[in-house]
Each structure stands twice: as structure tokens, then as C-alpha cells.
Amino acid sequence: MYPRSAPGKSRHFYHVSDDTGRHCSNGGESETHERAVARAEVALHQQFGKSADVETEVDVDVSEVPTPVTERRADVLATFDDWNPYFGEGLAVEVQHSHENKNVQQVTHDYLAAGFSVVWIRAGTILLDTFDYDTISGEFERDDGAGYSQRTSKSHRHTNCQSLLYDGEHAWERVPPYAHPRGQDDLVTYDICAGQDCELRRVHEPDGSYTYTASDEYGPDFPLKALKNAIIREYDRDPFSKWAGSQYHSAQVEKLLATRPEIERCWGPKGIHEWGRRETLWTNHSDQPLIELRECMYCPVRIVTNHRGRSGHSTFCLYGREPDIDWDDVYFQASPPECDHYLYDEDAIEDYCPKCGATMEAPDTTLRDHTSWIPP
Incomplete structure (x- = not known):
């Protein structure tokens, strides 16, 4: 791979054959892939040469995008002088070849999130005699095409993360x-x-x-x-x-x-509480536990658990002392659907859950007093 420059064009790199017939492989890429990249570069030059820099093997910065990599290397990239209303910052052409194993979905997400459009075209298609920019444009125009533009595509639609996809x-x-x-x-x-x-x-x-x-x-x-x-x-x-x-x-x-929410720090061997002895405070009509009191196996902390709601949204409240048994009936009937955390204030004289506001009178000690043995 060698540097080159031309009037009106940024300095970039290109591939050539050496005297022995060996080709620069760029990490194993084939000659077929290289020839396809060169033809795609020519097509973008002919279409955007006056309004964009067209280069091959360009690193696109995706460091601000939530993705495991900081750069994506485009086979061919047209970077526009000004924001393009359809393609955004630029248009990346990715040449697909049988030996490549790029994660198309993740790479597409990263380009779109970074402000670029991307199109995926097989090397065999680019090497056809009929190939020109119209082939690239056609991928964006077809409903099932492999072109993804800033105007019509959303980055979060190209992900395996359901939270990112829907939220x-x-x-x-x-x-x-x-x-x-x-x-x-x-x-x-x-x-x-x-x-x-x-x-x-x-x-x-x-x-x-x-x-x-x-x-x-x-x-x-x-x-x-x-x-x-x-x-x-x-x-x-x-x-x-x-x-x-x-x-x-x-x-x-x-x-x-x-x-x-029931996982918190502890002096135990794993650094977190491990819950041992349990006591049922309230049962349902089938005598199954709805509210339980459990003790940590390694420290004086206890936890009250409310199972009356959905099991995945139970209420957990941590205490550094034995809670009043009579208190649970008042607290848990107050607003259990609104309380699904064990939140507490270590500096407060009384234990309380800030989310639902329920409190319980306590002696003149705080939870910090009960857990002073925990390293800061």
C-alpha cells in the first residue's frame, strides 16, 4: 500500500503490484477485493469528485459511538465538504467478499451513529462491465437494498440490543x-x-x-x-x-x-451479602410467603422482602437491626407497587425508603453504625 495525492484530492493510499507479481494484501484481502475497491473509488469520484474527498481504506472515527471499537475502516469513503442532506457526513462503500467476516449489522450501526451513510456491495457485482454509480444508487432506492442513508435509516435499528432498538x-x-x-x-x-x-x-x-x-x-x-x-x-x-x-x-x-437490588457490599468472602436464615412474616391464602425477613450469613444486616407484586419487581429494604414485626403490615400496604428498591440513608437516624416514604422509628444509631466495619 502506497501514499499518493492528486490536484484537488487529499493524500491517501492505493494498492499496486510489485515486480514479482505479489500484491499488497492489506491483511489478507484478495486481489479481487482490491480491484473492486478501485472500481468503487472511480465510481464515487465520477459522482462526487467536485463536492467530496474520495479515498480508500479510510478510518472513520466512532469513538463517541457506544461500540467496542473506536474506528471503522471504510473500503471507500466519500467525505463531503458540507453536510449532505441525504448521505450526511459522507458515504462509505463496503465491498463484501467471500473471505470477509465483517459484522454487517454492527458496522452499519456505527457508520450511521457517526453521521455517515453506508452501502454494502459484493465484489463480483462491482467487477461487472455494467457497474457504475447507478448500481450504488440502486441499493438505496430498493426496499430490500443494502444501502443505508442518514435520511432514511436510524442507527438503533441495526443492533442486537433490544434496549437500544426500542428505547x-x-x-x-x-x-x-x-x-x-x-x-x-x-x-x-x-x-x-x-x-x-x-x-x-x-x-x-x-x-x-x-x-x-x-x-x-x-x-x-x-x-x-x-x-x-x-x-x-x-x-x-x-x-x-x-x-x-x-x-x-x-x-x-x-x-x-x-x-x-438485594445485592450490597458485605464483609463476607464474596464482598456481597449472602442471605441465610429466613422468617416468613406474611403468607397468602395458600400459606406461601409474601413477606420474608432474611439475615446475612456474615454480618448483622437483614433484609425484608415483599413478594406480593411480580417476582421480578419485589420490594427489598435493608436494615442493620431487627425490624418491628408489626411494622410490615403498615408499610407494605402503603404503596408496594411504587417501591422496588432497598434504598436507605446511611446518615439518617431512622431507616426509611426514599422512594415510597415509609419510615420506621429507630434507636439513636444509624445503619452506618451497624456497618462501620465495612471498608470505605
């Missing part, structure tokens, strides 16, 4: 640092998308920005079965692993740590 945003949840296996001196603050099939993570940088990754290198290193005693389920009929698989298809440990 336009990843379902970010914080993975608790106290479950981090590397100790207090090496904590990495990061979030994971709680979507069923999404494994994207965003790492918090010191300047307030994010970097995105699909790697689990920052996550807890204990197995899924280690969470069995930390999770409170309404019914325990299914094996824990089967139940966890029905909740999340991938990255189950991280997503359960990030989304389950």
Missing part, C-alpha cells in the same frame, strides 16, 4: 465495585448493558468520558453459582443456573450484580 439507549447498569476481584487499589468503575443479548460495557474515564468494550476483563471472576445465596427468588423450583439463563442470555454474573 434508543443501552440499558446501562453499574457493576458494583465492591464485587471487583482486584481489590480497592485497582477498582474500575464501569457499567454493563442489561439487554438480553447485549454485552457492551462502558468504562468511566477520569475526564468524565467513556470508553466502550465487549470484554469482561474488568468484571468479577467468580462463577455464576457463587451468586446463588446472594439472589432472593420468590420461588426456588428451578435450578439457579436455569433461572439465571432465563433472566439474561449472556454476561449473567455481571448483569445480576448490577440489576438485583
Whole structure:
């Protein structure tokens, strides 16, 4: 691959054959792919040469896009001098070849999210004698075409993340640092998308920005079965692993740590509470527990659990002391559908749930007093 420049055109790179007949492969790409890229470059030059820079093998910055990579390399890219009402910042042509394994859906999402349009064309189509810009334009005009423009396509429609697809945003949840296996001196603050099939993570940088990754290198290193005693389920009929698989298809440990309200820090061996002895405070007409009191196996914290709503939206409230049994009837009938968190104020004299406002009188100690042994 060699640099070249021409009047009115930015400096770029091109492929040539050497004296021995060997071709620059650009990481294994075939001669067929290279010839197709060259013809696509000519077609874009003929169409946009006066209003755009047309280059091959151009890195498009997608660092601001929630995606595991910071750049996408376009086979051919026309970058417009001004915003194009149909194509946006530019038009990328991706040449599909039998030896390539690009994730078309994810790459399309990244181009669109970065302000570019993209079209996917097979190398064999480009190498036909009839190929010209009309072939590229036709992909955008057909209902089933492989052209995706800024005017007619939305980036979040090209993703395997249901949250991004339907809500336009990843379902970010914080993975608790106290479950981090590397100790207090090496904590990495990061979030994971709680979507069923999404494994994207965003790492918090010191300047307030994010970097995105699909790697689990920052996550807890204990197995899924280690969470069995930390999770409170309404019914325990299914094996824990089967139940966890029905909740999340991938990255189950991280997503359960990030989304389950009953998980909090503890001096126990896993850094989180593990719930042992339980006491039923309220049953239904079939004598099944609706409200339960459980104790942590390693510290003096207790948890009151309300199973009267949907099991996935139960109410959890943490306490550093034994709650008044008579209190549960008043609290849980107040507004249980509005309370699905165990939130508490460590500095308050009384334990309370800020979401629903229910309070309980307490002695002149706070939850912080009961948990002073926990490292800051």
C-alpha cells in the first residue's frame, strides 16, 4: 500500500503490484477485493469528485459511538465538504467478499451513529462491465437494498440490543465495585448493558468520558453459582443456573450484580451479602410467603422482602437491626407497587425508603453504625 495525492484530492493510499507479481494484501484481502475497491473509488469520484474527498481504506472515527471499537475502516469513503442532506457526513462503500467476516449489522450501526451513510456491495457485482454509480444508487432506492442513508435509516435499528432498538439507549447498569476481584487499589468503575443479548460495557474515564468494550476483563471472576445465596427468588423450583439463563442470555454474573437490588457490599468472602436464615412474616391464602425477613450469613444486616407484586419487581429494604414485626403490615400496604428498591440513608437516624416514604422509628444509631466495619 502506497501514499499518493492528486490536484484537488487529499493524500491517501492505493494498492499496486510489485515486480514479482505479489500484491499488497492489506491483511489478507484478495486481489479481487482490491480491484473492486478501485472500481468503487472511480465510481464515487465520477459522482462526487467536485463536492467530496474520495479515498480508500479510510478510518472513520466512532469513538463517541457506544461500540467496542473506536474506528471503522471504510473500503471507500466519500467525505463531503458540507453536510449532505441525504448521505450526511459522507458515504462509505463496503465491498463484501467471500473471505470477509465483517459484522454487517454492527458496522452499519456505527457508520450511521457517526453521521455517515453506508452501502454494502459484493465484489463480483462491482467487477461487472455494467457497474457504475447507478448500481450504488440502486441499493438505496430498493426496499430490500443494502444501502443505508442518514435520511432514511436510524442507527438503533441495526443492533442486537433490544434496549437500544426500542428505547434508543443501552440499558446501562453499574457493576458494583465492591464485587471487583482486584481489590480497592485497582477498582474500575464501569457499567454493563442489561439487554438480553447485549454485552457492551462502558468504562468511566477520569475526564468524565467513556470508553466502550465487549470484554469482561474488568468484571468479577467468580462463577455464576457463587451468586446463588446472594439472589432472593420468590420461588426456588428451578435450578439457579436455569433461572439465571432465563433472566439474561449472556454476561449473567455481571448483569445480576448490577440489576438485583438485594445485592450490597458485605464483609463476607464474596464482598456481597449472602442471605441465610429466613422468617416468613406474611403468607397468602395458600400459606406461601409474601413477606420474608432474611439475615446475612456474615454480618448483622437483614433484609425484608415483599413478594406480593411480580417476582421480578419485589420490594427489598435493608436494615442493620431487627425490624418491628408489626411494622410490615403498615408499610407494605402503603404503596408496594411504587417501591422496588432497598434504598436507605446511611446518615439518617431512622431507616426509611426514599422512594415510597415509609419510615420506621429507630434507636439513636444509624445503619452506618451497624456497618462501620465495612471498608470505605
